[in-house]
Amino acid sequence: MTRYEHDDSGVVVIIGSGAGGGTLAHELARRGVEVVLLEAGKHLTAEDFVNDEWAGYEMLTWLDKRTASGTWRAAKDHPTSPSWSCQVVGGTSVHWSACCYRFAEHELRARTVYGDIPGTTLIDWPLTLAELEPYYDLAETKMGVTRTNGLPPLPPNNNFKVMHAGAKALGLTVSTGRHAINSIPYDGRPATMQDGFTITGDKVGSRWSTLNVEIPRGLATGKLELRPQARAVRIEHDDGGKASAVVYVDAQGVTHRQKARAVVLAGNCVESSRLLLHSASARFPQGLANGWGHVGRHYLRHVVQTVWSIFDKPVNMHRGELMAGLVTDYLPHDPGRGFAGGYLIEMNSMGLPTTAAFLDPGWWGRDFVSVIEQYRNMAGIFMTGEDMPQAGNRVTLTDELDAFGVPVANIHYDDHPNDLRMRNHGYKALTAIHKAAGAKRCVEAPAYPASHNIGSNRMAANAEDGVLDGNGRAWEVPNLFIADGSGFATGGACNPTLTIVALAIRQAEFMAGEMAAGAL
Amino acid sequence: MSEPVRPAIAHRDPKLPPLPDVPEGPDWAGGLKVFDAPMATALLAVTRTLYPHQGLREQIYRRVIARFDAAAAASPVVAQGFAAFVDGVNGAMPLPFAELSEGFREQVLKRLEGTAAFTLVQRLTVRFLYDDVEVWEAFGYEGAAVHLGGYVTRGFDDLDWLPTPQPGDY
Numbered sequence: 001m002t003r004y005e006h007d008d009s010g011v012v013v014i015i016g017s018g019a020g021g022g023t024l025a026h027e028l029a030r031r032g033v034e035v036v037l038l039e040a041g042k043h044l045t046a047e048d049f050v051n052d053e054w055a056g057y058e059m060l061t062w063l064d065k066r067t068a069s070g071t072w073r074a075a076k077d078h079p080t081s082p083s084w085s086c087q088v089v090g091g092t093s094v095h096w097s098a099c100c101y102r103f104a105e106h107e108l109r110a111r112t113v114y115g116d117i118p119g120t121t122l123i124d125w126p127l128t129l130a131e132l133e134p135y136y137d138l139a140e141t142k143m144g145v146t147r148t149n150g151l152p153p154l155p156p157n158n159n160f161k162v163m164h165a166g167a168k169a170l171g172l173t174v175s176t177g178r179h180a181i182n183s184i185p186y187d188g189r190p191a192t193m194q195d196g197f198t199i200t201g202d203k204v205g206s207r208w209s210t211l212n213v214e215i216p217r218g219l220a221t222g223k224l225e226l227r228p229q230a231r232a233v234r235i236e237h238d239d240g241g242k243a244s245a246v247v248y249v250d251a252q253g254v255t256h257r258q259k260a261r262a263v264v265l266a267g268n269c270v271e272s273s274r275l276l277l278h279s280a281s282a283r284f285p286q287g288l289a290n291g292w293g294h295v296g297r298h299y300l301r302h303v304v305q306t307v308w309s310i311f312d313k314p315v316n317m318h319r320g321e322l323m324a325g326l327v328t329d330y331l332p333h334d335p336g337r338g339f340a341g342g343y344l345i346e347m348n349s350m351g352l353p354t355t356a357a358f359l360d361p362g363w364w365g366r367d368f369v370s371v372i373e374q375y376r377n378m379a380g381i382f383m384t385g386e387d388m389p390q391a392g393n394r395v396t397l398t399d400e401l402d403a404f405g406v407p408v409a410n411i412h413y414d415d416h417p418n419d420l421r422m423r424n425h426g427y428k429a430l431t432a433i434h435k436a437a438g439a440k441r442c443v444e445a446p447a448y449p450a451s452h453n454i455g456s457n458r459m460a461a462n463a464e465d466g467v468l469d470g471n472g473r474a475w476e477v478p479n480l481f482i483a484d485g486s487g488f489a490t491g492g493a494c495n496p497t498l499t500i501v502a503l504a505i506r507q508a509e510f511m512a513g514e515m516a517a518g519a520l
Numbered sequence: 521m522s523e524p525v526r527p528a529i530a531h532r533d534p535k536l537p538p539l540p541d542v543p544e545g546p547d548w549a550g551g552l553k554v555f556d557a558p559m560a561t562a563l564l565a566v567t568r569t570l571y572p573h574q575g576l577r578e579q580i581y582r583r584v585i586a587r588f589d590a591a592a593a594a595s596p597v598v599a600q601g602f603a604a605f606v607d608g609v610n611g612a613m614p615l616p617f618a619e620l621s622e623g624f625r626e627q628v629l630k631r632l633e634g635t636a637a638f639t640l641v642q643r644l645t646v647r648f649l650y651d652d653v654e655v656w657e658a659f660g661y662e663g664a665a666v667h668l669g670g671y672v673t674r675g676f677d678d679l680d681w682l683p684t685p686q687p688g689d690y
Contacts, residue, residue, distance in 0.1 A: 050533040051664035054651055156690050158679040164690060165682040176690050193670030203666045313681045318661055320676035352661035356650035357643075362633075364570040364642055365626070372650070373573060376528070376660025437682065 002222050004036055009259040011036045011225075012511070013246045014266055015232045015275070018091020019500045020483035021266030022210025023142075025226075026218035027508030033515060035224045036258055037215070038248055040267075041088035043228040046212070049201030053353045056200040060095045062087040065408055066270060067398055072301075072413040073446040077361040082411050083301070084449040085268040089228050090211025092268060092451075093497065097199050097323045098179045098207050099346060100145040101494035102136050105129040106333050107341070107386065110490040113333055114340035119416055120388040121298055125489040126461040126470035135502035143180035143208040143501065144187050152183045157194065157320035159349050162311065162379040166437035167327050167345075177326030177346065180208035180498075187213070194320035196351070230256075233404050235263055235279040235288055235480070243288075243480045249404055262479040262511065262520055266504075269299060269453035269486040273395040274409045276457065276467075289457075289474035294467045296395035298458050299413060300491040301450035303385035303422045306348045307430035308359060309439035310374045317349040317379055325381070330429060331493055339421040343385025343493050345430065350380065358448045371443060381433060383426040384452065386493045388416040395456050411450075452496050457486040471510045472503060479520055483507055530656035533664040539652060540586035548582050554592040554599055558616070560585050562606045565618040567645045569625040573658075580654055587648040588641075598640070605637035 004011050012028060014021045017039040025037045040062075050056055061084065068075035068082035075082060086092040106113045108125040140148040147153050153176045156164060160176055167174035181198055182191045192198055192206040205212050218224040229251035236257070238244040243263040249255050265272040273296040277287040287295050325347025332342055350358070352375050359372065393414060397407035415423075431442040460466025463475035472487050474480040483504045485496045492499070514520035532539075542548050549560035567581050592599035609617040612628040620628065632638040649655060656663050665671055677684070 050535050051666045052533045052536055054647070055533065055536055153690065155677065156685045157676045160690070161677070161679045161682045161684065164685045174690070192672070193666070194672040194676040195665040195670035197664075197666060204670075313679075314660065315679060316660065316662075316675060319665075319671035319674070351663070352656055352659055353647075353651045356646050361646075362639070362642065364629075364645075366572060369571055369573055373575075373659055 001219055002225050004034065004225050006256055007259050009244070010034055010261050011258070012262045012264065013038065013258050013260040014264040014483070015246060016091055016266035016268065016271070016484065017089050017210060017215060017226070018086070018266060018268065018484070019093045019210060019497045020485070020504045021264065022090060022093065022214045023501050023504040024264060024266065024483045024508050025224055026214040027505055028512060029218040029221040029223035031508065031512040032223060033512055035218070037224060037226045038230040038232050038246065038258070039089050039091070039226065039228050040231045041086065041228065043089040043226070046203045046205060049203050051195065051197045051203065053200065053351045056095065056197070060086045060088050060201055064402055067408060067410045069410060070393070070413040071415050074449055075413070077446065078449045081449050083270050083453055084451045085270070085453065089215065089226065090209045093209040094211050095200055096497060097495060098181045099323055099495040100140065100143060100178045100180050100498040101344060103129065103132070103492040103494060103499055104331060107490065107492040110341070117340055117388060117418060119390060121391050122389060123460050123465050123489055126459055132502060135506045136498065138505050139498055139501040142213070143498070144182055144189070145178050145180050145498070146183050147178045151186060154179055154181060154183050154192070154321050154324040157324065158315050159317040159347055159379050160325045162315060162437045163325045163347050163381055163433060166433035166435070169436040170432060172327050172329045172433070174325070174327050176324040179321070179324060181321060182206040192321060196318050196320060196322060199322055231404055232267070232275060233406050235275060237281065237283065237288065237477065241283055241477060243477055262481065264481040264483050266483040268484055269456045270395055270409050270411060272482055272484055272486045273456040274397065274406065277397050278406050284476070289467050289476045289480060291476050292464050294458065294465070296456050297391050297393070298389040298455045299393045299395055299411065300387050300389060300455040300488070301413065302452040302454070302491055302493070303343060303387050303419050303426065304383065304447045304452060305423060305426065306380055306382045306445045307427065307434060307442050308355065308378055308380050308445055309434035309442040310371065311377045311379060311438055312440060314376050315379045316376065318351050322349040323347050323382070327433070337425055339418045339425065340388070341386035341418070341422065341493065343383045343422060343426055345433070346382045346384065348380035348382035359443060359445050371441070379434060381430045383430060384493060384495060385422050385426060386491050388418045389455055389490060390414065390416055452485070452491070454485040454488045454491045454496055457482050459487050459489050472507045481507060481511065528657050528660045528662050530653045530661060530663040531665070531668065532653050534667055540583055540590070542579065542582040542586050544579065552586065552589040555585070555589050555602070559602070559606055561618045562610060562616065563588060563602065563641070565625065566609060566629070566641060567649065569622065569629060570642055570645050571649055575658060576655060580649070580652055583652060584645060584648045588644060591644065601637050601640040605641050608632055608635070608637060
């Protein structure tokens, strides 16, 4: 592997190797840009992964403490882990649903389309769907998304048959959806064997991740150096206010300072905002790139929830791909429903260990027992919808320091009335689908720890409205970029990864162009 | 009316260490590292009251206690939480918790709901009880699959009581 010196100030330093950082690293490296990729987690391989829900979770998850406040259920159910992401080479792309949907056109113009909703900080994106579409095309090709480029859809499994029957009975539009999981061999990777663990540290390689696609290809260019177990703790800047180095701690606990031509944060919402806030200086007293006070604010996590239903006969929902189902009828913005924005309905399956844990944390007694004993006959259905940005929903630093001397993050989130109206509408829609397929009991499960982490370093058309411009570049620090979901201007409804990848490809093109022009 | 249910055959990932081996018989708690027998007995009664599955044998709940014990051995904070919890449930009535009737046990636990110690014990019970291959088999979860070739030829689409969606319709 290529190695760069710590005092080599010609390299781009990327913090985080997930969907955003791992993709950007490859896309820059293949354009000849010299890149150092810092990843806090270990470099694991398919051989290391296990087909086990809890062991996989514990192997891959970012387990460092966080705190939570606000009215969201996660603050009560998961007070020290309200948000979920991974700490491993490949980041959260090692443990994600692989659902790949595009933003709808109206979602990128949320403020214009939804209007002035009290209590929200809605803005329009500084880019349009037309500008994003070519990069969605590139992302889908790179990721091998089903139902694009002639790739067949994932086949219907047991859980989908339930969802399909119910949705059809109600006249809804239902399919197995689009996934970065191979339905047939593609790009040197095999088709899924329907093992049910593709999304939990994939041992087969049928699912795209930066671990098994982008990072190896980036390394093969000879321009990329990957440093696993390198925990970034601070970003430094020079006298001119440009990012100049990243301070990180290696596996032996030794602190290093890697000089940089440009710095990219891609550590998922909480870590990227935390690092910016922690990198305060005399010149940036509120935190790096935080002159307008937006760093950490407008945090979004989607209106996410599941209904688990019991049927008279076996479903065996754990067999096969876990989220291969989609209903799109509720995605359009329809004020007649009583709320702004829309949601996607997706299939959801879990094994017994996590179904029991997330059915309703805190629930015990004979009623719980009577439900979970019927796991065999259980089906799951899920929604992800657009939540409203609010200035007070934010990542902040607490007084408690972690093992690296960086303040532990608090995540505050209050549900907006629009979120609650959508949540209510969604529970009824999910239940109706399962009832139409013959469900005898439906259980409304709350959201689990936030996995769609979005918006806390948002892009905006004007510096006073956000942290980043439309290329993901900090308004106040011209060689500082963000390549994760924290840069989204608003949340949209869909799972964020495809958009993170599309934006990273676009950002790589922009950065390489600026470098070639001598402007970066 | 439900069909007769055939027990599932479940698999734990072969790379993982086996579940704790707890002895049969009355002296099962003797090999625990942190808990003494009265402590183990109280916690056993608690787990059976929280999640009273009639069809699961006591040995499964004993394995939960063995995993509690391992967690307590690994963390003094967790050990302290278990000790505080057992003090709470044993001190709530004029009799030790394990000797209470089911109704009284439920009353005691309801009073403790919301305390940090209750949350610790309740969450860890869920964490370990439903992470046991014998429970998986009882409730129909088959577990690890990749070492068996996945479910692609083992029933991923064998549900036959609803129509199978046809190509072009999904």
